Amino acid sequence: MHPAPSVIIFSSLSGAGFGLLFFLGLGMPAPSGWVAFVFYVIAYALAVGGLLSAFFHLANPKNAVKSYSQWRTSWLSREAWAAVAALVVMGLYAFGQVFLGTTWTALGWLGAALSIGTVFTTSMIYAQLKTIPRWNQLPATPLMFLSCSLAGGALLSGNVTLAVVLLLVAGGVTLWHWSAGDTRFAEAGSTLNTATGLKGKMGLWEKPHTGENYLTREMVYQVARKHAVKLRVIAIALMSLLPALLILVLPTHIGAVLAVISHIAGILTQRWLFFAEAEHVVGLYYGAHLGKAAA
Incomplete structure (x- = not known):
């Protein structure tokens, strides 16, 4: 699929922001006053900034409010409700720490659960799509989103030892998701035969239309394998190795800042690949996977 910058930014920044809110809700750390204010400004800037990026990605943003009515069937609607609930609860929790010097533990735990729950609902928007086999991986896709969010949150919250562990875990889960995803399309069993309902050896004589349209621009986008490998290494x-090394070798504020910058750059690269390597089954009508299907 063609990677939309707004969705890449949304899933990357909001994940880090809600990850930071998760650790703040657990009291890891439990700041107060101006220190707490700075922590929450960073968390809300990332979480809300990411959500706003997704909002402007909508074809008709003014209809976004309608998504709240579909919570029974739509993971996008559940994400919207979870995000609002998390931000409101953590806002009240932050008020106590910033202005009253008080930590309401129960409220923090609730906010932490809602924050990580928001990341889970985001992951399920993609994981439940059977038309994109690479995303339709359970539990790999949700675990990738959750591990990256927790790694970013631990890094931003200053939990150094935990951050190192979670950064390496996030890297491992990402490798697992890539490895399993490379064979998902074939495992799903979608071929030109299943797409057309016809039997026998199928071939593409002519594409459905001669010019480009939304499907060819957005759904049949493909990234060259050699480029994908390079981007995976980067x-x-x-996102994992360099940040972990920086906070271990350079345990200073400068090292922490460099680690955060590196991690976010890596997550942005990972999310670009997440969308660029996604293969929609509609691509079968445009000649995608014909060689594999024939084999």
């Missing part, structure tokens, strides 16, 4: 190095 993503793992930036």
Whole structure:
């Protein structure tokens, strides 16, 4: 699929923001006053900034409010409700720490659960799509989103030892998701025969239309394998290995800042690949996977 910058930014930044809110809700750390204010400004800037990016990605943003009515069947609607609930609860929790010097533990735990729950609902928007086999991986897709969110949150919250562990876990889960995803389309069993309902050896004589349209621009986008491999190496190095190394070798504020920058750059690369490598079954009508199907 063609990677939309707004969705890449949304899933990357909001995940880190809600990850930071998760650790703040658990009291890891439990700041107060101006220190708490700075922590929450960073968390809300990432979480809300990411959500706004997704909002402007909508074809008709003014209809976004209608998504709240579909919570029974739509993961997008559940994400919207979870995000609002998490931000409101954590806002009240932050008020106590910033202005009253008080930590309401029960409220923090509730906010932490809602924050990580928001990340889970985001992951399920993609994981439940059977038309995109690479995304339709349970539990790999949700675990990838959750591990990256927790790694970013631990890094931003200053939990150094935990951050190192979670950064490496996020890298490992990402490698697992890529490895399993490479064979998902074939495992799903979608071929030109299943797409057309015809039997026998199928071939593409002519594409459905001669010019480009939304499907060819957005759904049949493909990234060259050699480029994908290079980007995978860059993503793992930036999102996991380099940040972990920086906070271990350079345990200063400068090291922490460099680690955060590296991690976010790596996550952005990982999310670009997440969308660019996604293969929609509609691509079968445009000649995608014909060689594999024939084999």
